[in-house]
Amino acid sequence: MHNPLVSILIPFKNTEDFIIDCLESIIKQTYTHWELLIVDDNSTDSSFSMVETIAQKDNRIKLLKNSGNGIIDGLQLAFKESTGEFITRMDSDDTMHRNKLEILSNNLLNNGKGHVALGMVNYFSAEGIKAGYKSYEIWLNGLTQNGTNYSEIYKECVIPSPCWMIHREDLIACNGFNPNIYPEDYDLAFRFYKHHFKCIPCDVVLHDWRDYSHRTSRTNEHYAENHFIPLKLDYFLELDFNPKKTLVVWGAGNKGKFIAKSLIEKNMPFEWVCDNPKKIGKDIYGKILRTFNYLETIHNTQSIITVANKKDQKEIRYYLDNLNMMSIEDYVFFC
Numbered sequence: 001m002h003n004p005l006v007s008i009l010i011p012f013k014n015t016e017d018f019i020i021d022c023l024e025s026i027i028k029q030t031y032t033h034w035e036l037l038i039v040d041d042n043s044t045d046s047s048f049s050m051v052e053t054i055a056q057k058d059n060r061i062k063l064l065k066n067s068g069n070g071i072i073d074g075l076q077l078a079f080k081e082s083t084g085e086f087i088t089r090m091d092s093d094d095t096m097h098r099n100k101l102e103i104l105s106n107n108l109l110n111n112g113k114g115h116v117a118l119g120m121v122n123y124f125s126a127e128g129i130k131a132g133y134k135s136y137e138i139w140l141n142g143l144t145q146n147g148t149n150y151s152e153i154y155k156e157c158v159i160p161s162p163c164w165m166i167h168r169e170d171l172i173a174c175n176g177f178n179p180n181i182y183p184e185d186y187d188l189a190f191r192f193y194k195h196h197f198k199c200i201p202c203d204v205v206l207h208d209w210r211d212y213s214h215r216t217s218r219t220n221e222h223y224a225e226n227h228f229i230p231l232k233l234d235y236f237l238e239l240d241f242n243p244k245k246t247l248v249v250w251g252a253g254n255k256g257k258f259i260a261k262s263l264i265e266k267n268m269p270f271e272w273v274c275d276n277p278k279k280i281g282k283d284i285y286g287k288i289l290r291t292f293n294y295l296e297t298i299h300n301t302q303s304i305i306t307v308a309n310k311k312d313q314k315e316i317r318y319y320l321d322n323l324n325m326m327s328i329e330d331y332v333f334f335c
Helices: 019-027 047-055 071-081 100-111 131-146 168-173 184-194 225-239 254-265 292-297 310-322
Strands: 006-012 034-040 061-065 086-089 115-118 120-124 164-167 198-200 205-210 246-250 271-274 301-305 331-333
Touching: 006 019, 006 071, 006 100, 019 034, 019 047, 034 047, 034 071, 047 061, 061 071, 071 184, 086 100, 086 168, 100 115, 100 164, 100 198, 100 205, 120 131, 164 168, 184 225, 225 254, 246 254, 254 271, 271 292, 301 310
Parallel strands: 006 034, 006 086, 034 061, 115 198, 120 205, 246 271, 246 301, 301 331
Antiparallel strands: 086 164, 115 164
């Protein structure tokens, strides 16, 4: 039976409180044909020496020093030094379930190239999981369970960033981790989507995703909201925007205003609608906000919806469905 080498890529920085648990969860995997490329991103705590001690006992672990700075530089170095047929990423503050590599590699073997193997995730925290993270976990696992991750790709990152596996050739084909675009996990999800890599459904939790107050995604400016919206908009205009349709921005909150301003700067014509009576009829950036049912008077539209309220989103989706509009083709939710 084919037993491909799995390369696990981990950049780490100052995770001395968690990195031993992470490494032990990898060492205890039921699938043993793996190599770990673990890159120190200029740590100032004892995490480097902790990894070094364990690496001396297991020759599958290759400890490297980041020649650059940041997660992407670390991932690029780890991938450059890797030799595996399959590639996966792991975060140094998380833990794997014992069968994670076995299930992901088997799913990838059974489906072949052009596929991404995924697993469901479980958020955990000593401080308690906030409602927003729990909601994201439920939403993401629902997509992963059915392999329908791309169906809502413009809402949030639809690929669990520390719980995917892909053929080496496919990661090279989509130019993963190149260039330096943050948030790198969301950018990679769009690259998978762009190259039509199919998501393999998985109904098993394979990864414990740790949350804490000083986690990188909470504290680093690269993961601030103002980095997500331009990424979404650029990929939408590249991959799914139909220039034969009338582009519509729905919503005039901060996200709606940001997108409207961006489209104006790109000299792209659009209509602007909302369902807030206090804003309808106002002139913002030289555009008049119209009531949402103005859509019914425009032929052949494609809407970017920036309304975040879940109840309002359901009502909007119901309204658009009644107009026989299709997700992605006729409208996308940006939150």
